[in-house]
Amino acid sequence: xxxxxxxxxxxxxxxxxxxxxxxxxxxxxxxxxxxxxxxxxxxxxxxxxxxxxxxxxxxxxxxxxxxxxxxxxxxxxxxxxxxxxxxxxxxxxxxxxxxxxxxxxxxxxxxxxxxxxxxxxxxxxxxxxxxxxxxxxxxxxxxxxxxxxxxxxxxxxxxxxxxxxxxxxxxxxxxxxxxxxxxxxxxxxxxxxxxxxxxxxxx
Numbered sequence: 001x002x003x004x005x006x007x008x009x010x011x012x013x014x015x016x017x018x019x020x021x022x023x024x025x026x027x028x029x030x031x032x033x034x035x036x037x038x039x040x041x042x043x044x045x046x047x048x049x050x051x052x053x054x055x056x057x058x059x060x061x062x063x064x065x066x067x068x069x070x071x072x073x074x075x076x077x078x079x080x081x082x083x084x085x086x087x088x089x090x091x092x093x094x095x096x097x098x099x100x101x102x103x104x105x106x107x108x109x110x111x112x113x114x115x116x117x118x119x120x121x122x123x124x125x126x127x128x129x130x131x132x133x134x135x136x137x138x139x140x141x142x143x144x145x146x147x148x149x150x151x152x153x154x155x156x157x158x159x160x161x162x163x164x165x166x167x168x169x170x171x172x173x174x175x176x177x178x179x180x181x182x183x184x185x186x187x188x189x190x191x192x193x194x195x196x197x198x199x200x201x202x203x
Contacts, residue, residue, distance in 0.1 A: 001102050001161045006169055009162035018078060018162070019044040019101055025076040027055065027155075029066040029107070036063050042074060043121060044103075047154065053103050054110075054118050056152040064109070064151040072107040072155050075100065081193035083167065087181035088174045097165050097178075097193055104159040110152030116144075118152045166197050175201065 009015060023044070028037045042055045053074050057064040078099030085094040110118060120136035127133035136144070167178050175197070182194035 001100065001163060003161060003163040007163045007165045009164050012160075015101055015160060015162045016044060018099065019076050019103070022076050022078045022099075025074055027063075028073040028075065029063060029070060031063070031066045036066065038063050041122065042076070043118070043125070045121075051157045053105065053155040053157060054152065056110075056115065056118060056150040059149050059151050064153070067107045067109050067151075067153045069106065069108070071104060071158075074103040074155065076103070079189060079192040079196050081182055081185070081190040083178055084181060087177040088170070089177070095165075097167060097197075099164045099166075099196070100162070102161040103155070103157055104161075105155040105157040107153055107155045110154055112147075114154070115147055115150070115152035119147060119150075164200075166193075166200055 019042070024039070024041050026037045026039050027042075028035050030036070038057060038061060040055045040057070042053050044051070044053055046052070047054075080096060080098035083095045083097050085092045116136065123134060123136050127135060167175055170178065179194045179197050182190040182197075185191075
């Protein structure tokens with residue numbers, strides 16, 4: 001990913017928090033020379049002293065057959081929004097603000113025990129706060145057999161690239177105008193970007 005230095009993020013804890021908060025992304029592998037991708041929920045966690053990305057494919061999805069020894073790319077995206085140059089105090093071009101993280105690593109398939117742990121952790125993450133949580137441990141054996149319809153994978157991370165393009169190159173007046181302009185757009189993506197920019201400016 002091309003990342004101008006001003007927009008590059010290197011703080012691991014910040015990146016980890018971002019990935020955990022925006023855990024639905026895309027995994028890209030190569031099959032017979034052609035990139036293939038699937039959109040999935042991921043978990044970013046430490047396994048055996050190494051940082052990994054884990055997830056699972058539907059077994060009917062042939063992309064799982066590309067897992068095994070080759071490098072995979074996981075892409076995670078956060079808020080993004082169009083930024084109009086009409087909000088600047090001088091003439092310039094419009095642009096797009098965004099957050100994105102790319103995670104690279106060698107992928108392998110999970111065994112049955114690892115897959116059950118993966119499904120258990122994933123369900124706990126998204127169910128623990130609910131009044132009647134649906135947890136792996138409380139499912140019937142019949143329902144648990146649906147695990148046979150999915151294939152789990154683990155990616156041992158060897159490189160992380162992170163970019164937060166949040167108008168850091170703008171002066172204070174333009175930055176404030178951009179936030180106000182985004183809030184006036186009337187759409188959720190712009191509102192989320194405005195809130196993010198407000199937070200980052202106060203840090």
